[in-house]
Amino acid sequence: MTVGVLALQGSFNEHIAALRRLGVQGIEIRKVEQLLTVSSLIIPGGESTTMAKLAEYHNLFPALREFVKTGKPVWGTCAGLIFLADRAVGQKEGGQELVGGLDCTVHRNFFGSQIQSFEADISVPLLTSKEGGAETFRGVFIRAPAVLDVGPDVEVLAHYPVPSNKVLYSSSTVQIQEEDALPETNVIVAVKQRNLLATAFHPELTADTRWHSYFMKMTTEMEEEATSSTSSTIVSVGESSVGTAQAKPDIPIYQN
């Protein structure tokens, strides 16, 4: 089983480290030929416009679209979610190329600018039912996008409840008025459509490997479907195995 991580820009090293904690070797993908060798692909967070320019430079878009179409699992985190979306709003002037495949509209910087980045506990019932562990997952949102609407084949995996009148961060000019709380708006932050998984936040920046473990299971299932006669091999680089519940506290890895 070989997992590629698009390594043009952004948090690809962190994804590779998270895979390593599960005993899986992630392969850095920068060229079309490399993409042809992997069974699944992670598109990391970063800056989607820059990543798109680099992907264009390396002529990766046709191969990425083909990869999505073949049904191989692809997981986009943050900028990776933007890449996978069929439609994006809030793009820089002139827009940017998207890989597409995921029937949804994303807003590139839904939660505001870099300083409005935040962390929040997100409830993800599917992840808890498949991977066990805590009821919630620590979502690290860095100038994060959000999903504005989804097509009929898209499964919504997680919401982030934003109080309608609540400003996420206070500043000298903006005060949070908790007492006037209005009903919450449930913003979509994680989705799945067949072979495509997408999160607006960064699981690779936490010690919780359940999202990676879940993605590995998607990869194994897809491989078994494709080659039902041959068994897949995990390249073990550590002691732990895929699917093992992680005992580590769920804190951002940069605090370790």
Ligand SMILES: NC(=O)CC[C@H](N)C(=O)O
């Ligand atoms: N952390 C991220 O990946 C941020 C993505 C960013 N909003 C973009 O447009 O690319």
